[in-house]
Amino acid sequence: MTSKWDKVLRQVDDYRWEVPQDYKDGMRVPGLIYADDLLISSIINDQALEQVANVAFLPGIVYASMAMPDIHWGYGFPVGGVAATKVDGGVISPGGVGFDINCGIRMLRTDLTEAEVRPRLDDLMDALFRNIPTGMGSRGKIRINPQQEMDQVLTRGAAWAVEQGLGDPEDLPVTEESGCITDAKPSAVSSRARQRGAPQIGTLGSGNHFLEVQVVDEIYEPQVAQSFGITAPGQITIMIHCGSRGLGHQVCSDYIKVVESAGQRYGIELPDRQLAAAPIESPEGQEYLAAMRCAANFAWANRQCIAHWTRESFQQVFQRDPKDLGMRQVYDVAHNIAKIETHQVEGKATRLCVHRKGATRAFPAHSPDLPEKYREVGQPVLIPGDMGRYSFLAVGSEGAMEGSFGSSCHGAGRLQSRGAAKRALKGRDIQGELREQGIVVKAHGGWASVAEEAPSAYKDVSQVVEVCHGANLVKKVARVRPMGVIKG
């Protein structure tokens, strides 16, 4: 299929494509897309590249408006977008984080093997499905009051959950920001956001959120894998994908309004309302940052609770203490967030606000932000694929600091809309087909919710990871394949 982008895009090298700055009047930097020939041919048929160009309008943006190989059409920002703006004089855009603030992935490892889990898989998936509130409108098992207790969640994040007995203190250092980002200000979070969030803490949600029991099937970097607790093919791992639920969604909705009217006052003109932005150092920008950090902490508390019930589920089925089962956290990483970080810009250390909208932080070895345990190897990068094929564990590479402000892809990226996915699979028993492949899927939303998230709706995550690996943003460490999935 030909597209207008054939004429616009300039190939930089095997893994990079440029949208030149003169593509549109008002772009402050070029667009830079990480993709190979195959992926770019599907990307140009989506509307995501126009969004890459629009993000380049943000005042204070440096280097490029970037897109990871799993890029697809979002709203305002593309999903898979990375944009860094100067703290000094630049803007922050709530749309550059998205509604699901700190949507992210947590990965646990175990000492169990496929041979041990396979015979008990149905019981295990039943236990997980019973113990972890999943699906639309589901309520959490814990009750918190939307004021004082919520303030604790918003300021302390995962540590709050650990203090409630939900989790292991050893999980905290292996969570981005130790599961608690500082400078979160609960007074910046509206009572409506609190009301939405209070009943939803400790819930997985619906859509593409899931919990997956996996088995390691290939190890590429044995030494790094060892540091992450991954020792051999056949080992069982778990991935949890969810975010800040209604609390984060409401924070984003609230602040798009605030920032849009502030942006008009500060004379910021952007080609899409969903990109609304305010100067980082303005009162409105600071309030949004403070509220966004609260929502990020809520999400870390949320994943902490879910990890705890995951351990309890394994304990119920295998009748052994989770510690005896070696259920340790590999890492927990955000993929919808804005972080203030220092990066080299034109040879100078510069404070930037790095927006990662469907992109994962991927810091290399020796980064001061990494936990002691991973200082010598680099940060684990968790890249889930679809529920039929595989997911990846990677590690941040040196090239990411130069090439993408320490960022990488966050998943496979959608290939088909939800409607197209359902039409293509009409009449097929997807859960039955996955079961024949040895994958047990449990979903509240019935056939449609499985069909919308079926493997065929997604790009092949291995192609996406291959580009990030080839471009030296990450190094592949291990591949895992799904055995069981619970979802909304």
Added chain:
Amino acid sequence: MGSFRFIEHTADMGILARGETLAEAFAQAALGLFSSMIDLGQVRELRTHLVEAEAPNVESLLVAWLNELIFAFDVEGLALRRFDIKEMTSTNIKALCSGEGFDEARHRVGTAVKAVTYHGLEIKTNGGWQARVFLDI
């Protein structure tokens, strides 16, 4: 008679709502929102809930109105299927909405809507009214 249909979007979903009046288009957009989340054939009209929204312009009002309805679902647990718009200007809406408490055991569910976006937001009039809005799901 108004109507609505869903618009495809790679990751999310849009609603194109039509009505003879602006109020009718807004009511259809609300129906589209709840239809995407719940099979409304199974929802009874047992309760009414007053929803009010205001915004500086008509496009933002559509976003605010649908956000109020998401709030009613998330916080009040209400599955709504009927939207009687009592008052409406281009910056203000007041509606009596009917439905019942969401019941996971009885209601067939789709996918929850996280939020309403400003992306591609459009309200047009050409004899009747047409509203286009994209949802984050």
